[in-house]
Amino acid sequence: MIEFLVLGPLECRSANHPVNVTGTLQRALLATLLAAEGIPVSVDSLVAELWGDSPPPHWENALQAHISRLRRRIDAVAGDRSTRLIVEHSGYRLQTEDGTVDAKVFMRKLDNARLLGTTDPGTAADVLRDALSLWRGKAFGLVAQGSLCRTVAQRYETARVVALETLFDLQLRGGRHTDIIPMLSELVEAPTLNERFCEQLMIALYRSGQQARALASYFRMRDRLDDELGVEPTITLRNLFNAILNHHPALRLGADHAVLRA
Structure with a gap:
């Protein structure tokens, strides 16, 4: 049985030992087939993924050679x-056999955790932590990517953000606000400008008795949004800022902070 790892540098393993797939085109071919998630990929699509708009003169033979080599x-x-x-x-x-592609395992765990979130938040949080532990870096790593791989990689990356947001909400509900401050602080400073992470950080800081830091996080996000995108914070983030200033009851430990997003 072979395991395929795409949530980070592209890797293959058999019995926990690496399976070497070398060469830029070989790895791009494997990445494309994995990105298709068991759906057949047409010859035209494979050619576009491997060579873009500039296939070699005898691309039919070249493609068949790469496919045969990977199959062997x-x-x-x-x-x-x-x-x-x-x-x-x-x-x-x-x-591929069930459970042998880390991205499929991750997506299944995410779906399961979201179903458990309302009835068993503790178990849901454990499932999310287990799912997120599968990530080792950017989806598909440094493999040269065509449009299919880029699209699927972005879907996985978006799902990872959803998993993190869901996990942080569960931890806030469970009174573990201090535990998530370091990771949220790092994520809020990332280039992606995720306002949901900023909201969660502000709540975690407020519940930790750090109101000044919570407000400073808002000002920092507001300034970055203005400088980098020329936009204001969302109404949700602005409402949270006002809620902190007015000590809204939903910010208290044990209260449902989700009402602030309504």
Whole structure:
């Protein structure tokens, strides 16, 4: 059985040992087939992913050679015959066993945690921490990416942000506000300008008795939004700022801070 890891640098493992897939085009081919998540990828799409608008003169032979080489590499280590690079009339498909692609495992855990969030927040938080531990860096790492890989990588990255936001909300509800301040402080300073993280940081700081820092976080986000994007904070973030100034009851420990987003 082979495991495929895409939530970070592209890796393959068999029995916890690395499976070397070398060469830029070989790795791009594997990344594309994994990004398709078991759906056949047409020849035209593969050519576009590997070479963009400038395929080589004999691209048909080149593509077939890369596919054959990757298939041999996979077949050599898939002793249980569970993983296959399959040719279909609509293109090529990489068949993987359940639980062997980290991105699929992550997405399944995220869905499960979101269902558990209202009935069993403690378990939901544990599931989210387990899911987030699968991440080792940017999705697909440094593999040269075509449009399909870029689109899927962005979907995974967005899902990771959702997982973090959901986990922080659960931890705020569970009274673990001090635990999340360091990570939220780092995330709020990231280039992405995520206002939801700023909201959560402000609440965590307020509940930790650090009202001045909570307000300073708002001013810092407001200034960055103005300098970098030329926009004001969302109404939600502005309302939270006013709620902190007025000591809104929803900010108290044990209260439901989610009402501030309504």
